[in-house]
C-alpha cells in the first residue's frame with residue numbers, strides 16, 4: 001500500500017502553515033519530516049492522519065481517498081503518535097494501550113481488550129512493569145513510551161509519529177528507533193517528525209525538509225546533505241565529519257561553549 005499526499009495546503013487562520021506539500025510513502029519505508037520549529041511539520045502530520053482537513057490537495061491510501069474511509073478503517077490503516085499528550089481521564093498505561101486495539105475488534109473501548117498483547121507492547125518499549133500505572137502520573141518520557149506501545153498494539157499499516165524520541169533518554173531513543181526499523185522491515189510505512197538530524201540520517205531512508213510551510217527538499221541522504229541546504233534552513237553552521245563506525249556523514253554544530 002502507498003500513502004500519497006498531493007499538493008496539501010492548510011491554514012489555521014489567514015496565512016497557510018502548510019503550502020503545496022506532496023509526499024509519497026510506501027509500506028516498508030521510513031520517511032523523516034524535518035525542519036525548524038514552526039515550519040509546519042506537526043500540522044502536516046495531522047493532515048496525513050486525518051485529524052485536520054486540507055483546504056486543498058488530497059491524501060490517498062492505495063486506491064482510496066482518506067476522506068472516504070470510516071474512522072475504523074482509518075484506525076486500521078493509520079496510527080498517530082501526537083507530539084504532546086494530555087489526558088485528565090484516570091486511565092492506566094495498560095488501558096491506554098488496549099484502547100488502540102479496539103480498531104480491530106468492535107470499534108469502541110470496552111475495557112476488556114486483549115491484555116496479553118498490551119503487556120507485550122509495553123514490554124517492547126521497556127515499560128513492562130508499568131501496566132497499572134496511571135497515565136497522568138507518568139513522566140513525559142514514560143507517557144511517550146506508553147503511546148509508542150499503543151501505536152505498536154494498534155498494528156496499523158502506516159505509523160505517523162510526531163517527535164517519537166523527544167523527551168526520551170538516549171537508550172530509550174535507540175530502543176524506539178530500532179522498533180521503528182523492525183516495524184518497517186515487517187512492511188509498515190513509518191513517517192516520523194525528527195529534530196535530531198543525525199539520528200534522522202541514521203534511521204530513516206528518505207527525508208522531507210520543511211521551511212515556512214513549504215517542502216524545500218524531498219529525497220535521500222545525498223539530496224538532504226547537499227552543501228548549504230540545511231545551513232540555509234536552520235540558519236546555523238554544520239561541520240560534516242565521517243562517523244567513526246559507519247563512515248557516513250555526521251553533522252556537528254560549532255563548539256563554542
Ligand code: ADP
Pocket residue numbers: 012013017035036037038039040041042043044
Ligand atoms: P512544527 O511542528 O514544525 O513546529 P506546527 O505545524 O506545529 O510546526 O506549526 C506551524 C505553524 O502553525 C506555527 O506558526 C504555529 O504557531 C501555527 N499553529 C500550530 N497549531 C496551531 C493552532 N492550533 N492554531 C493556530 N495556529 C497554529
Ligand code: MG
Pocket residue numbers: 041042043083162
Ligand atoms: Mg511540531
